Amino acid sequence: MSPENAVTGQRLKRPSWKDPRLLVGVLLVLSSVVGVISLVGSADRTTEVYAARDSISVGEKLTPENVVRAKVRLGDSERHYITAESGLPEGVVAVQRIGKDQLVPKESLGEVDALDRKPVALTIEETLPAQAVAGTRVDVWVALPDARNGFSEPKLLLPGAEIAQVTAGSTALGSSRNTVLMVLVTDSQMPAILGAQANEAKIAVVWNPGGGAS
Structure with a gap:
């Protein structure tokens, strides 16, 4: 075999699984797939929060009787609302009016003295x-x-x-x-x-x- 054919054969040689470049490429593909799955999963995750059964007036106490549970997709906004997992806070009243079926935001609640x-x-x-x-x-x-x-x-x-x-x-x-x-x-x-x-x-x-x- 001539030197030129030998060089061409080396270029066409199938890469080995031990080739670092191939391993890096596989890892990049896997991390990309995992990232996409994680993003889709988080976007599809629902959170159970509280919503007003009827309108809640300023000064009205928050109780199990005037709220209902609702499953919604909130994403990063979840921290602004009262979740069913954390439970209803005790001794708080509405400092802002909460309309019927509206989610209960944390900023709309406070102590009686805050009115x-x-x-x-x-x-x-x-x-x-x-x-x-x-x-x-x-x-x-x-x-x-x-x-x-x-x-x-x-x-x-x-x-x-x-x-x-x-x-x-x-x-x-x-x-x-x-x-x-x-x-x-x-x-x-x-x-x-x-x-x-x-x-x-x-x-x-x-x-x-x-x-x-x-």
């Missing part, structure tokens, strides 16, 4: 717009009684107050003409709204579509 807003009931005689439901905001105006047995000019008392609950009320004759509106009021605003109620002020609300609060 910076408390619900106050307002009796409203006029018809509310259909958009004024729990979770939306309204501007609360009050007109205090004056010396002429009338009312002074209305003043904006609570801009952008969040509605916690809307309940149909009734008059003395039993007809459902008025509405009891629960709005969330801060401690600094509390004396003004309670004072207006104590002085039998006329209270009106205006739906605030922008949701802005002072």
